[in-house]
Structure formats: structure tokens, C-alpha cells
């Protein structure tokens with residue numbers, strides 16, 4: 001069996017290992033268009049490579065994928081984060097989990113992963129050809145012809161692991177095989193709030209906020225960072241990923257509602273004030289915030305609702321207390337535009353999963369053609385989930401190829 005793997009990235013290498021592990025006699029060649037192998041692995045995780053996430057339940061793991069999670073759930077029962085940890089450990093690479101669940105090699109260097117892959121490829125007799133862009137895949141009666149710039153080669157099976165593309169044109173050559181492409185769109189971005197006063201608080205972090213996207217059911221919890229252009233931080237990034245398609249359809253003009261305290265109702269917030277009132281009733285409101293909130297944010301919100309910061313708590317009218325609770329729990333901001341990270345840029349979109357048999361990663365449209373990694377319409381939030389999807393889909397494609 002002659003197997004061609006298109007793409008020398010994370011998914012391409014992992015597919016190749018899996019083919020050789022399960023089909024010893026197969027001849028496997030990786031074709032990489034550039035002169036660099038595993039280039040994204042190298043720069044990933046700030047040079048440390050966030051290999052996976054310490055989440056060892058397939059169903060929980062699948063919840064970190066705004067697109068593709070449902071489809072990946074079953075795939076994770078074949079190869080999940082625990083299998084990744086074991087796979088690397090068996091090859092002498094230990095992974096460690098950080099407090100937030102991200103897993104890195106104990107060396108804190110992505111080069112460890114790259115060295116491990118090169119060693120494994122050599123051990124498994126995998127042929128690697130760089131500077132070999134595949135320009136066309138031609139289906140034959142039996143197998144496929146791969147066309148390169150000035151030559152062509154025949155193979156029995158193909159695994160496409162060419163990664164994502166920020167432009168639709170990057171997928172045209174795969175579309176020609178009959179596949180449908182979900183249009184690529186940015187998935188992780190921050191929110192622009194031109195003209196909003198909140199920007200005077202730039203650099204400030206509110207740790208425990210919940211951000212809701214108005215007009216949807218989407219809400220995300222976590223730190224919110226105020227920037228000089230608007231808002232960022234984990235809660236905003238998660239919302240951008242889960243709302244990517246909706247936000248693009250609205251041309252990135254939308255409203256968010258922020259609960260700065262992540263307290264469920266006015267009643268609960270009122271009870272907290274009542275509990276603390278005895279101790280603070282004679283204090284200036286500006287100096288006695290009954291909640292865990294950075295003081296600069298507290299002062300900003302007091303000013304926003306027009307409460308005199310020098311007034312004392314027992315002078316606060318019921319009307320003003322309600323106004324205060326409303327802004328703490330339902331503060332509304334208008335977003336006009338987005339800012340994407342220059343490098344840490346994940347796109348959603350790619351080959352539609354309804355056209356893929358997730359049990360084998362084989363195309364439903366072209367027999368003997370398989371897909372793995374970011375070329376598929378799968379994307380995860382940050383934290384090692386994108387590589388995990390590459391390991392899982394690569395492993396399954398390589399195993400089930402026959």
C-alpha cells in the first residue's frame with residue numbers, strides 16, 4: 001500500500017506514524033510544500049508547544065471545540081488527551097499540566113516535540129520530501145495521481161493534512177474533488193469599542209466576569225482585560241470563538257452585556273450588600289465596595305450611573321441602589337469591529353464534516369482519500385485543543401486506512 005500524506009505539520013506527521021504503526025508494510029511519504037517541517041509546532045505555545053489539555057473525558061474534551069466538537073466526541077473515545085500523554089511518554093517525552101490545564105513538555109521547549117517526531121519518522125522509515133507542493137489530486141480508477149509543479153506520482157491512499165487557510169482560495173484545489181468548504185473566518189479575536197470611556201481603564205483585569213452576546217444564547221465566564229482599543233481576555237476570546245460565524249454575519253457590530261460579578265440575580269447581589277451594610281453604612285461608597293471588583297472599575301461604574309462617590313452608603317437611595325446593581329450585573333457595551341492576533345490566529349472553516357466518516361476520517365465523496373487536522377471544519381479554543389484535534393484525527397486516519 002503506497003500512502004501519500006500531504007502536509008508536514010502536526011496532523012501530517014501523526015497520520016504517518018499511525019499508518020506505520022497499524023500497517024507495517026505500507027510505504028509512507030510526507031510531502032511538504034515549504035522547506036520547513038512542523039513550523040507551527042515550533043512557534044506554538046510561545047515556543048513551548050501546548051501539546052494538549054489535561055481533560056481526560058472524551059465528552060468534556062469535545063466541549064472545547066466551537067466547531068466540530070459533536071463530531072469529535074466519538075473520535076476522542078479512540079484517541080484522546082490521555083492517549084497523547086502516553087504516546088509521548090512511551091517515546092521519552094514527559095508532559096506536565098499547568099494550573100489552567102494546558103500541557104507542555106517538561107522541557108518547556110517545542111523543539112523537544114520536533115526532535116521526537118524526527119526520531120520517530122526515522123525509526124518508522126517514513127520518507128519526507130520538502131519543497132514539494134501538491135498542486136492537484138487526480139482520482140484514477142484505482143488510487144490517485146498527485147501532481148506537483150513539474151512531475152506526478154501514483155498512490156493508493158491519500159491523507160490530506162494541509163492545515164487551515166484564512167482565504168477561501170486556499171481550499172479551491174480540494175473543492176475541485178467535490179468537497180464543500182465552510183468558509184474560513186477568524187475565530188479568536190478581541191473586541192473594538194471606539195469612543196467608549198471604558199478604555200481609560202486599559203490594563204485592568206476583572207477576574208470573574210460573565211460576558212453575554214446579546215441576541216444569542218452565548219455567554220462566557222472568565223477574566224476580562226480592558227485594552228486601549230476595547231476588551232480582551234479569556235472570556236472575550238471564548239465568546240469570539242463560539243460566536244465567530246454569528247459575529248461575522250453581523251459585520252462585527254454587536255452588543256455585549258457584562259455581569260462584572262458573575263452573580264446570578266439582583267436579589268443575590270442585594271443580599272450581599274445587606275450583609276455588609278452594617279459595617280460600611282457610614283463609609284464613603286467610593287471606599288467601600290461590597291464586592292470583589294478592582295477599585296478603578298468600581299469608581300468607573302459609580303460615575304457611569306451618576307452616583308456621587310463621596311456620598312455614604314446609608315444615603316444611597318433605593319433607586320440609585322437599583323441602578324448600581326443593574327450596571328454591575330447588566331452593563332452593556334457596543335462593539336464595532338475586531339482586532340485579530342497577528343500570529344496566534346486560528347481560523348474556523350474548512351472541509352465540511354458531514355462529508356467525512358469520522359470513524360475513519362475517509363471522505364464520503366472520494367474513496368481512499370482521508371483528511372486530518374485543521375484542514376477540516378474543526379477548531380478549538382486556546383489551551384492545547386487544536387493540537388489534540390490534529391493528533392486524534394491523524395491517528396484515526398492512519399489507523400483506519402486500508
Ligand SMILES: Cc1cc2nc3c(=O)[nH]c(=O)nc-3n(C[C@H](O)[C@H](O)[C@H](O)COP(=O)(O)OP(=O)(O)OC[C@H]3O[C@@H](n4cnc5c(N)ncnc54)[C@H](O)[C@@H]3O)c2cc1C
Nearest residue numbers: 007009010011033044045050134162163373374384386387
Ligand atoms: C502562533 C500559533 C501558535 C499556536 N499554538 C498552539 C498551541 O500551543 N496549542 C495548540 O493546540 N494549537 C496551537 N496553534 C494551532 C495549531 O498550530 C494548529 O491547529 C495545528 O498546527 C494544525 O496542524 P495541521 O497539521 O493540521 O496544520 P499545519 O500545522 O498548518 O500544517 C500543514 C502543513 O501542510 C503544508 N501544506 C499546505 N498545503 C500544501 C500542499 N498543497 N502541498 C504540500 N504541503 C502543503 C503546510 O506548509 C504546513 O506545513 C497555534 C497556531 C499558531 C499560528
